[in-house]
Amino acid sequence: MAERILDVKNLKIDFHTYAGEVKAIRDVSFHLDKGETLAIVGESGSGKSVTTRALMGLLANNAEIKGGSIMFHDQDLLKKTEKEMQNIRGKDIAMIFQDPMTSLDPTMKIGMQIAEPLIKHKKIEKKKALAQALEIMKLVGIKDAEERINNYPHQFSGGQRQRIVIAIALVCYPEILIADEPTTALDVTIQAQILDLMKELQEKIETSIIFITHDLGVVAGMADRVAVMYAGEILEYGTVDEIFYNPQHPYTWGLLNSMPTLDSEELESIPGTPPDLLDPPKGDPFAPRNPYAMKIDAEEKPPYFQVSETHYAATWLLAPGAPAVTPPPEIQRRYKLYAEMMEQQKIGK
Template identity: 70%
Template sequence: MEKILDVKDLQINFDTFAGQVKAIRNVSFHLNKGETLAIVGESGSGKSVTVRSIMGLLANNAHVDNGSIDFKGKDLLKASPRELESIRGNDISMIFQDPMTSLDPTMPIGKQVAEPLLIHGSMSKKKAMARAEEVLELVGITNAKNRMKDYPHQFSGGQRQRIVIAISIVNYPEVLIADEPTTALDVTIQAQIIDLMKELQNKIETSIIFITHDLGVVAGIADRVAVMYAGKIIEYGSVDEIFYNPQHPYTWGLLNSMPTLDTSSDRLYAIPGTPPNLLNPPAGDAFAPRNPYAMEIDYEQMPPFYKVTDTHYAATWLLDPNAPKVEPPAAIKKRQEEYHQLVAEGKIQSSVKGGAKDGE
């Protein structure tokens, strides 16, 4: 597949009164044309900082110390402010988490949706307002023509999120970044927004990076998944591989914390402990203190990526050929058994081609 965005060895640090926070530590991933890549992890894992660097929206105390972000042959980290302004909201757009902080309470929503078209000078005001109405209808705002003059407070939470999506897609961007777009919504509205995004992706032919801490949301929208922890990507693969055949103990913990129809206990599983302090990142696997399967080497050396399939890699010493064999939690083992059964029946495409545990 054709890559539209390629992030390599990204390293971002924040200067604070307490010292330098090493927020993003050599992160690499790519986005293929027309696909949805989900980046998943706990709060503070570095998801939002990573995607904000693509848009050039980092805080003043942040600085990129290494890496590149290639978009259609141009390194965005080396782009001038003027070049970034021409790309931001036009070629690459972003949906933010809280619609009420994204929308101007003093401006009618029609003008807000049309604004990106006017800023980038792609059409006249009359045509921009007509496109705004068309896009508001596209995202499901009923009676869009009459509601163009309404203000954000006159809409429900779900409608406001649809308006924010309309603003982000009005220029038909090639890449759409969705930063936790459903977090503030109830489950029913969440499902509607997910369905809307999938529908829009097909209609405007955009590629999506979807940021979330909720693996349940990922299952309904993603093609591939990257799992982040403590500023690093620790596992990535197709959505089926991550859900049915996870390999990193952190991914096991995330999946175990999701309620299912088989959940019988009144209390959901929670990963013990807290993420490390990135003022002084650990030398080894950052997840080791919270990992019940941690070995001595986990505290001493950072694991490389081990190949599970051609599309699935995980950075855990458990995949080393010399590591002891461990039994994953019962729920994870059940998922893996289901995965192998589905592969055998041809319902899931496996890309295993031997050498499954070679380091990358």
């Protein structure tokens, strides 16, 4: 059985604003095992980044944690002081932010920015830290690293800057790497290179990854498990194959149905907009946008129904006695592929 290194339970986070109290994270639970990649997916504003910033202790000043726990091994990160979190950030848990240009100090040479976590956390002298920074620059694929170690961020391309940010995050070999949409600002070719690099480095240093994205195409090649997030809640949770080929929540259907395929004549979209979390709905938060919604969806929040040992979905469509519905054709095609996969596995056994 895999070693569990992170366990988030019943996390609730509000933001105090002039308009009122925004209930941004509403009872979120998930876990992370050693060496695996968990993808958290969902539309913008679903709470993905807020959740991971809570893990790092980097929430805004107007945020208030209303409940829950974040257990890293046997210690609750929510009970740590800022000074204690500073000793954890960068050493045990590191983060790659969305925009590498705003993550780097424009006035500091790249080599020193990579070496800085080693000097702070590992107490390594500057000369040795710069030597290790040079090695990790080579590891992440920065060409002519010996010459470029003294360059500034503006002297690198977008893809190279992202590699540098990854080098900074990985230089102390953290147990957990949080990647918050790390390829958003990059073109498709560079995006593929960065994703391949992350998988390669993960194998080398045995780190666990939480990958935040709205791009399900990226998830397919990166993740072991997937949490589908919407309106501050996780609506579906399972292995990457279960989420891609046997999705159960209509929101997951909508996300998958909106992915372009070679056969797509036009892009599908999910109608409507996410709910206002100043006054969140009491039932299924996706109900107003759900063409399959029943009366109970607007009145009562669905529990998690178990689909398999690793697959859960919060939808009343899985309740005993719920009416049968016909998913979109693309989802039916995925169900068929999943059935064939399961049959092949039985034959293989």
